[in-house]
Amino acid sequence: MKRRKAPPLYLARLLLVLTLLILLELAIRIGLINRFFVVLPSELIPQVLRDLVDREFLTLVGITFYETAAAFLFASVVGVGIGYLLWRSRRLGVAYEPLIAGLFASPIILLYPIFLVIFGRTPLAIIAQGAIFGVLPVILFTRQAFAGVSPTLLKVAASMNLSTRDRFRYILLPAAAPTIFTGLRLGLTYILIGVVAMEYIVQIGGLGKLVAETSLRLSTDELYSGITLVVAISVLFIYLTQRVENAVRR
Amino acid sequence: MQSGAAQTTAEGKTLLKIQDLSFRYPGESADELGILALEGIEVDVREGEFVSIVGPSGCGKSTLLSVVGGLVSGFEGSVSIRGEEVRKPHPDIGVVFQEDSTFPWRNALRNVEFGLELRGVPKEERRRRAQEILRLFGLEGFEQRFPGHLSGGMKQRVAIARTLVLEPEILLMDEPFGALDEQTRIILGEELLRIQQELRQTVLFITHNIQESIMLSDRVVILSARPGRIKAVMDVDFPRPRDSTLISSTHFAELVGKIWAVLRDESLKAFGQDSQKKEANNA
Secondary structure: OOOOOOHHHHHHHHHHHHHHHHHHHHHHHOOOOOOOOOHHHHHHHHHHHHOOOHHHHHHHHHHHHHHHOOOOOOOOHHHHHHHHHHHHHHHHHHHHHHHHHHHHHOOOHHHHHHHHHHHHHOOOHHHHHHHHHHHHHHHHHHHHHHHOOOHHHHHHHHHHHOOHHHHHHHHHHHHHHHHHHHHHHHHHHHHHHHHHHHHHHHOOHHHHHHHHHHHHOOOHHHHHHHHHHHHHHHHHHHHHHHHHHHHHHH | OOOOOOOOOOOOOOEEEEEEEEEEEEOOOOOOOOEEEEEEEEEEEEOOOEEEOOOOOOOOOOHHHHOOOOOOOOOEEEEEEEEEOOOOOOOEEEEEOOOOOOOOOHHHHHHHHHHHHOOOOHHHHHHHHHHHHHHHHHOOOOOOHHHHHOHHHHHHHHHHHHHOOOOOEEEEEEEEOOOHHHHHHHHHHHHHHHHHHHOOOOEEEEEOOHHHHHHOOOEEEEEEEOOOOOEEEEEEOOOOOHHHHHHOOOOHHHHHHHHHHHHHHHHHHHHHHHHHHHHHHEE
């Protein structure tokens, strides 16, 4: 009963991206989209490749990557920790969850002047902004994740006399992982928005600053190259979280 | 039929002994008495014996199982296995629950390996033992499937296999087929019979299904409506090995009738308790 092997998923993904790029190329070439606003994919790709060997450009990629990674690390560790606490202590959870949910729904990005005042025009201000922005969904989803673990699975753990550590590692964590990681991916999205937007607004740091400058100079190809690399960073982080999730759910 | 305590009648060493067991749920406040769930329960289960506990809903059947499984504390009386008091989950006692308890993130094989893994059994050996027991449960070829891709009956078989692979002296089952449809239930019951006979497994089985209790058991203990007391104990004298064709015999029907005669009043009482509770809630 052997099924024919399906082609690998990444091929399907690659195919979709290529098709969209070709459609975009066509749309620009026949004048549906103004060449002044959107760069031709056939010009973008060489530009990205050129930029990737340009030291100055790579430094900008590195800065954005570092800021995102630092903010994400903070949001993951602190967010999962607080989320777990809010679940463990029902009183704390009931008391604080609405506050965090309220904060999550508010436009925290507008707080950026505060971070500038505290940390100055440094990457630290950007990391702080991103981390605060990203930690909220992680907390909310983590609490939700642990609260949603089936009581039957906990009964199984009890009947097998699992130690607290084993119960956490082998039952709670893998059972809660899908929801926790949904929170982490959402947090990552917010962090990337926060980091790049802050770089853009205050003109410091990495790719956000580059995007701001090149758009002012109307240098479309460089602008899109910057955006492409922001997307690449996002894809890389999502891929890494997926790997960690798979490892946890073993 | 004997009434009162469920004492050992035939030869065979007593494995599990429940003596004068009472359990009261904690009240809402310190000075308020909670609901009395079980009172004066006495059951002896011999090695290799299959004993069922039947009773009306809410009579404390599942509570009894939680007490024996060491999952709740604060009861009166004693529960012992080979003379050793049970106060917390005991490695010689395996529990199977009514709801789906398989781990969705592990395939069937790794679900079954779970307990062995925690006990530090080497990989090759635990794989072999898990495969063996899955074969016994007719799950050969499904080892790599995740629970999401198994039917309800198969999942429950995986859960039972996961408990049995640890070779517990006694298997506690809390309405393990309760969530399944009637046909699957009979088939799985038959399968459990076959496996129990093959492994000579001692089983304490909770159910509200009279037919199921007769088909599987050597003895049926009937509990009263809340608080659960032993109302009657009935020996089931069908020879083993048995299978589900028993259901059509007249003696089977007789036994069903006898148990129902005892259970009927209690079920009505439980029904009354339920509607009273609902009325009180609505008031």
